[in-house]
Amino acid sequence: MSVQYTSSSGLEAESIAAKPRRPVMSAMLRGSVCRCPACGKGKLFKGYLTTVHACEACGEAMHHHRADDAPPYFTITIVGHIIVPGMLSVELLYHPELWVHLALWVPLTIFLSLGLLRPVKGALIGLQWALYMHGFDPEAEEDLPEPDPAGRLREE
Numbered sequence: 001m002s003v004q005y006t007s008s009s010g011l012e013a014e015s016i017a018a019k020p021r022r023p024v025m026s027a028m029l030r031g032s033v034c035r036c037p038a039c040g041k042g043k044l045f046k047g048y049l050t051t052v053h054a055c056e057a058c059g060e061a062m063h064h065h066r067a068d069d070a071p072p073y074f075t076i077t078i079v080g081h082i083i084v085p086g087m088l089s090v091e092l093l094y095h096p097e098l099w100v101h102l103a104l105w106v107p108l109t110i111f112l113s114l115g116l117l118r119p120v121k122g123a124l125i126g127l128q129w130a131l132y133m134h135g136f137d138p139e140a141e142e143d144l145p146e147p148d149p150a151g152r153l154r155e156e
C-alpha cells in the first residue's frame with residue numbers, strides 16, 4: 001500500500017527558492033543604523049519609530065513591515081542583560097546606598113531603552129525584508145490589510 005501526499009505548499013517552496021537571495025546580516029545592519037535594508041541609502045524612519053512609506057532612494061516599500069511588539073521585547077531583553085548584572089556587580093563590590101542605585105540604574109535603563117529601541121526595530125525590519133516576510137515579497141498576492149478587528153467584527 002502506498003500513500004501519496006499532496007501539498008499546496010510545493011509551489012510556494014519553488015517560488016521561494018527562485019527568488020534572489022537577500023543578505024540577512026547586511027539588511028539587519030542597514031536597518032540598525034536606520035537606513036533602508038534594500039539599498040542602505042534612504043532613511044528608514046520619518047519619526048522616532050514611524051517608518052517611511054517607501055525608501056526615498058530606491059523606492060522599496062517599507063510600510064509592509066510588521067515589527068509590532070518585537071522591538072520592545074528584544075530591547076527589554078538586551079537592557080535587562082546589561083542592567084541586572086551591572087547592578088548586582090556594583091552592589092557586591094561597593095555596597096552603595098540605595099539612592100546611588102536609583103541615581104545610577106534608573107536613568108541608565110531609560111537611556112539604554114530609548115537608545116536601543118530604534119536600531120532594534122530597524123534591524124527587525126531588515127530581517128523581515130531579507131526573509132521576504134509579509135508584503136516584502138513582490139510576488140505575494142497582496143499586502144496584508146491594516147489590522148482592524150473592530151471592522152472585521154462589524155462585517156460578520
Ligand SMILES: [Zn+2]
Binds near residue numbers: 036
Ligand atoms: Zn532603499
